[in-house]
Amino acid sequence: MKQYDVAVLGGGLLGRLTAWLLADQGCKVILFNAGKRNGEDAAAFAAAAMLAPTAEAVEATPLVVQLGYASLPIWRQWVDSFPTPVFMQQNGSLIVWHPQDHALAKQFSQHLQRAHQDSSVWQVWHNQEISEHEPQLAGRFQQGLFLPTEGQLDNRQTLLALADVLDRQQVSCHWGRSSDLAECAALAHWTLDCRGYGGKGNWNSHGQSRLRGVRGEVLRLYAPDIELHRPVRVLHPRYPIYIAPKQDKLFVIGATQIESEDDSNLSVRSGLELMSALYTVHPAFGEARILESMAELRPTLNHESPEIRYDTQNRVVTVNGLFRHGFMISPTVSIATVRVLQTLMQQQSLPDAQACYHIDVLPVNQNGEAD
Ligand SMILES: Cc1cc2nc3c(=O)[nH]c(=O)nc-3n(C[C@H](O)[C@H](O)[C@H](O)COP(=O)(O)OP(=O)(O)OC[C@H]3O[C@@H](n4cnc5c(N)ncnc54)[C@H](O)[C@@H]3O)c2cc1C
DSSP states (O other): OOEEEEEEEESSSSHHHHHHHHTTOOOOOOOOEEEEOOOSSSSHHHOOOEEEEHHHTTTOOOOHHHHHHHHHHHHHHHHOOOOOOOOOOSSSSEEEEEEEEGHHHHHHHHHHHHHOOOOGGEEEEEEHHHHHOOGTTTTTTTTTETTTOOEEHHHHHHHHHHHHHHHHTTEEEEEEEOOOOOHHHHHHEEEOOOOOOGGGGEEEEEESSSSEEEEEEEEEEEEEEOOOOEEEEEESSSEEEEOOOOOOTEEEEEEESSSSSOOOSSSHHHHHHHHHHHHHHHHGGGGGGEEEEEEEEEEEEEEEEEEEEEEEETEEEEEEGGGGHHHHHHHHHHHHHHHHHHHHHTTTOOOOOOEEETTTEOOOTTTTTTO
């Protein structure tokens, strides 16, 4: 006798969000997460949690950008509803560059123009505006690009707030407990696979996995002498960085993007690159204290967009491929996933593309593989 409507396999960012939405709609949910309640081994634990669809449009797919814009107001609403406080800032973000990298800035602006028909999503700031809005950067950069719609969250507060709402809704949460599809199938009518990189083995197509891990390294610093009011990105030909100021003078500095599935500690080279780029933004960062360095793998599909798959025979829905945009797009991805799962549970036809925010919703093929 199955006790649950849905078993959620993997409770990082997407698993927690989707379990919460399902429970909110009256489903009886059980969740297994290999890592601890604080999210420790999830990619989400390392993330800077920038909500940056304008800047990301330079490299991300149009779908991801669209999901990013649609997700921002949803985050605002959700964060305001959490009983546990979560830092969410919507002060825009600032892109700066050193004079010798002017050509990069020109290229970046051209990409922005190509990606956005609406030119109000960025503004050029000169010395005066930079001094006015970010006084500690006064005189350090002649020009910048201000992206007013962007924001950021505190990633770890978000993970904990979600664990709290899951408890409130009586989701049966099993932290620090790996599971698999067979155990979930024995417990629940449907399984929702949100294992991120941990689900790699389930994305085989023609003998190869379509899911890969992309290494990202970050530093967490305490810098009491620095005050920034929004995330700052520095364009650089070899080591572009972002500086995401959180609460209590905590700064997340990131991130490398390396085509490697090695998730061992930060390398000396990456540490040197991140820190030297940081020091050029303000020398007071030289006195910051390094609290933590981390490396995690971003779960990435071959087309670098998210995807939802369903297997009606085994009653499994799988969602993955949030890559470097998990925080930015997870509200819309989790809403679409719940819509798919609910129609399958009710044996109705799948929701239309618009109801799924145009995310690919695909059946697994007759070999049980994702095409
Ligand atoms: C360095 C870095 C910086 C980033 N910065 C940003 C950013 O600024 N903005 C942004 O939007 N995104 C950012 N991201 C991306 C974001 O973190 C990911 O896209 C997001 O975390 C993916 O969510 P997920 O739930 O699919 O996977 P995860 O968050 O990795 O969660 C997967 C969970 O599944 C669990 N699991 C795995 N196998 C099993 C099993 N067998 N049984 C039970 N549980 C299992 C794991 O314990 C884990 O908790 C960044 C990522 C990294 C690494």
